Amino acid sequence: MISEKEINIFEDYLLTKNLKHSEQRNEILYIFLKHDKHLTANELYRIVQGKYPAIGYATIYRTLKLLCACGLCRELKFEDGTSRYEHLFNHQHHxxxxxxxxxxxxxxxxxxxxxxxxxxxxxxxxxxxxxxxxxxxxxxxxxx
Amino acid sequence: MISEKEINIFEDYLLTKNLKHSEQRNEILYIFLKHDKHLTANELYRIVQGKYPAIGYATIYRTLKLLCACGLCRELKFEDGTSRYEHLFNHQHHxxxxxxxxxxxxxxxxxxxxxxxxxxxxxxxxxxxxxxxxxxxxxxxxxx
DNA sequence: TGCTATTTTGATATTGATTTACAATATCAT
DNA sequence: ATGATATTGTAAATCAATATCAAAATAGCA
CATH class of the missing domain: 3.30.1490.190 (Ferric-uptake regulator, C-terminal dimerisarion domain)
Structure with missing residues (x-):
């Protein structure tokens, strides 16, 4: 269900910004793409932890920043103050x-x-x- | 410029909830009413400090909660995360x-x-x- | 391969806004 | 005035998010 195109968007972004690959980034990217929901940073962190217990909180935030920067997701701030990350690829404005x-x-x-x-x-x-x-x-x- | 009606709303709220009056609450109420702007808690705190240096940050927050609860104001959360408090009395929805x-x-x-x-x-x-x-x-x- | 410059990471500390805990003080009905 | 109850300021606690920094990983190049 994960589209090759989304992965390419991320890859291209790393390339143009002279950033490097890492297992952590890959892992987070795949897990983010697999869950087509509006997750909080914390929810994503817990899921990632399941497969990759060594991963740090900061890396989640850093990678979410990248995902937003490359256009794959955006941060939604709700009234109650919670932030959720929403998929943008193939999702028109809503x-x-x-x-x-x-x-x-x-x-x-x-x-x-x-x-x-x-x-x-x-x-x-x-x-x-x-x-x-x-x-x-x-x-x-x-x-x- | 401060409407008696707004003060009554606050008074009535204290009454129905069995809350007490205090100089601090009065001071904050009047300063809030006088500034018909969208202030942050911090901005309000600084203004109040000018007249009432002993007042604590917590009291500002506590009183803002009361002002919201009695319908005189509402908290606006903007995208950048800042909260501002907006007057509601005589301001129709917008x-x-x-x-x-x-x-x-x-x-x-x-x-x-x-x-x-x-x-x-x-x-x-x-x-x-x-x-x-x-x-x-x-x-x-x-x-x- | 190995070397090296650069980036990334995890752990930890830090921030900034808001809330809470608590002992001292103020309020208000009696 | 008294006493029950609410309020206050201080300081500490939260909470999410960010910054710091030394150690580890990456990728271009010999």
Whole structure:
């Protein structure tokens, strides 16, 4: 399920930045790619630990930085302060709809909203770059 | 400029929760109300320090919690991790448009977007509660 | 191969923001 | 005034994230 393309993106990034390969980086990259979820640094750390107990916390953070820098992932900061790392490859832009009871969340996009957001930014004389939208509510399961 | 109503809200909250008055709480409340800006805890702390050097950091945080609990303010967490406290009284719901160069920001509302957000939440079977939207771009002044 | 410059790593310490613990003090209904 | 309860400041504790640094790994080159 891991796409060769994602690995190439990482490889190319190392190359262009004159960075080196390492087993740790590989291990973290593969584990990150295998888990197509929004993991926290800590969750990733624990999974990596399972296979590679010697790996340090700092290396997780360092590699997550690389993954973000090369465009494979991005850091999401939620309201409660937790940071989660989200896959970017083959995932077009989206926002999040989050259940306030159970924390479950869904990726959502609405082209109309997207268009209006850009319009709103321009109306205030800004040059649009990006946005962040989180919708909160109670999900079907928690509603009853 | 400080509205009696805001003070009453705070008073009432203390009353209903069986909390007590204190000079510190008053001082912090008044200074918070006087500065109709999005201050950080630290900025508020420094201002309060000017009049009340004995006041502790913890008391600032504790009082900000009260201000949020009684509905006079809310904590905003921005992407860079900083928390700012925003006035709620007489400020209807709004989102933020933030300049990525200078950090300046504008409060914005777009009824069309608001409506679509609610629709989108319902479409996914959620019961809508609230949302958070931050728009990022480069402001007029920074553009040139 | 071996050499060497450079990068990476893990352990540990450090930061910075926020929270907590606790003994001393202040508040307020009686 | 008294006593029960809440509040305060100080200092210590958290917590996630970052920086430091000596030792180990990597990769280009002989």
């Amino acid at each position: 926002d999040h709809l989050i259940c306030t009871k159970c924390g479950r969340f869904v990726e959502v996009v609405d082209p109309q909203i997207e268009a209006l957001q850009e319009k709103l930014i321009k109306k205030h004389g800004f040059h649009p770059e990006r946005h962040r939208m989180e919708l909160y509510g109670v999900c079907k399961r928690c509603k009853r | 989102d933020h448009l933030i300049c990525t160069k200078c950090g300046r920001f504008v409060e914005v509302v777009d009824p069309q977007i608001e409506a679509l957000q609610e629709k989108l939440i319902k479409k996914h079977g959620f019961h809508p509660e609230r949302h958070r939207m931050e728009l990022y771009g480069v402001c007029k002044r920074c553009k040139r």
